[in-house]
Amino acid sequence: MSIKIGILGYGNLSRGVEAAITQNPDCELVAVFTRRDPSAVSIKTAGVSVYSEKDLPNFKDQIDVLILGGGSATDLPEQTPKYASMFNVVDSFDTHARIPEHYANVDKAAKDGGKIGIISVGWDPGMFSLLRMISTAVLPEGENYTFWGRGVSQGHSDAIRRIKGVKDARQYTVPVEASVAKVRNGENPSLSTREKHTRECFVVAEEGADQAAIEKEIKEMPNYFSDYDTTVTFISEEDLKADHAGLPHGGFVLRSGVTGHEKENKHIIEYNLKLDSNPEFTGSVLLAYARAAYRLHNEGATGCKTIFDIAPAYLSALSGEELRKTML
């Protein structure tokens, strides 16, 4: 008896979820839903159909968990509460400042519908949050550090693409090695934005575009680039496709803490991800939490949950007995 999964949206993240389902025999893809014309969306899984989002309410009895592949800016604030009243849902909502509000909305809807809604699942927020939280509980006196990369920031790449004269672009976020070394060494440095990450931009300019002007506009862009040491490299469209097609990412969370009556002993906890495909890894995390949503719902739980509220055993297809025997 497999867990019946529906996916809303069919962007990179949804495709990552679809791929993850093929690696989890206890899960089964039932349907993909789209705002576009369903006939224009072709998915990888044989024998599974694409439907209009409008048809979703008709699938109430056919889907155990609906995974939302949409974006945090406009999709999820609306979709997750809406569907949490009808389905167990999992999303990757990542606008940190708006999490309390999103939590409240999803909690109300899920409780009203007797369903489970798990929000902010992925790696940051997600696995990184989990490690920050547990490490801080274990070592209450210390500092947390989060570094991202080396990896592609889609938000920053999009920001460059919006500049006049830019045909395409890819932006890599890169941790500053010297700062990372200080943290790993237990020095607990205070690090400015500039001291934590650099930004590497690979840009394809339109023919005849003013490259100097583009470079200046990138480097001076507030929020995105002006607080960072940024390098801009103009390359051909062919090179962008050949060398920068993937969506690798990663990063690490460090907790540097002390113990002992004199605080004399230092401890460093590091969690480190190196991901060839950001959306496929994130999709894999979403699917593991979909399994948890299914089980929690079967136990009668309702309401909004985050990664902090879910006992790790719910993520695994193995029984408690098997986990204790093979993983403990």
Add this chain to the structure above:
Amino acid sequence: MSIKIGILGYGNLSRGVEAAITQNPDCELVAVFTRRDPSAVSIKTAGVSVYSEKDLPNFKDQIDVLILGGGSATDLPEQTPKYASMFNVVDSFDTHARIPEHYANVDKAAKDGGKIGIISVGWDPGMFSLLRMISTAVLPEGENYTFWGRGVSQGHSDAIRRIKGVKDARQYTVPVEASVAKVRNGENPSLSTREKHTRECFVVAEEGADQAAIEKEIKEMPNYFSDYDTTVTFISEEDLKADHAGLPHGGFVLRSGVTGHEKENKHIIEYNLKLDSNPEFTGSVLLAYARAAYRLHNEGATGCKTIFDIAPAYLSALSGEELRKTML
């Protein structure tokens, strides 16, 4: 209203728990219990008394959680089930092969007494198990690797001390860097015991002892050393005290997995600990799980739990709302 903690035993691990309590204002040390003469045991915490283990049953109403600092060979198999019927208990049982049996015994006792027993808490088993389990659930196709060190193995140090002519010894377990590099590089190597760790022994010989014989006996000791590349260095008692007094340890758990319809994308998850004091870190983990035991019991839960069964939020003194706001 603080969580009232009792500690059974007063070895290195119990002292680590005692130190951790000073860093967690919601926890309070109520009493330490010993099999020795209580008047011969002097603890660090002012105003707290040491009692005979025999007095423990009289403290049923004064202790919220009893943390067991004993060893896995003979103490915990007897103590944890015994006291789980009277107290919420947390132990660091680490004999992997006997965990299912220990779990069953503690589960029965805790259920009979309406208490919570959390077993096998620490970093391995413990945090390492948690990371192995979650990483495997997220990346079901891949390999797990665990490396320990560089750090002091107390079991191996004790084994050397039992050799005739040895006055004192300290053994370090050291990961083989070349093997670690292969794993981090996603090569998924098959590694023999010898390829994973080396063992460095610092030995103080009795005056006139046959050092060559001691070295031979160490290097050929089955289970402990014969399967490893082992180095033996004879040093003075003064140097042992000066340079090898601490109990540092650490290590890392890696999951190397693949995703994608063609398994074309690699991912490496690494969790890495560098600990100045193994017992203080382990004691800090035990205390965080004592907080979880207290809360689970207050919610009416009973029986044996492991680190897999406990939602991370139970470990933190912060509320769910605070955690979502600051850590997610």
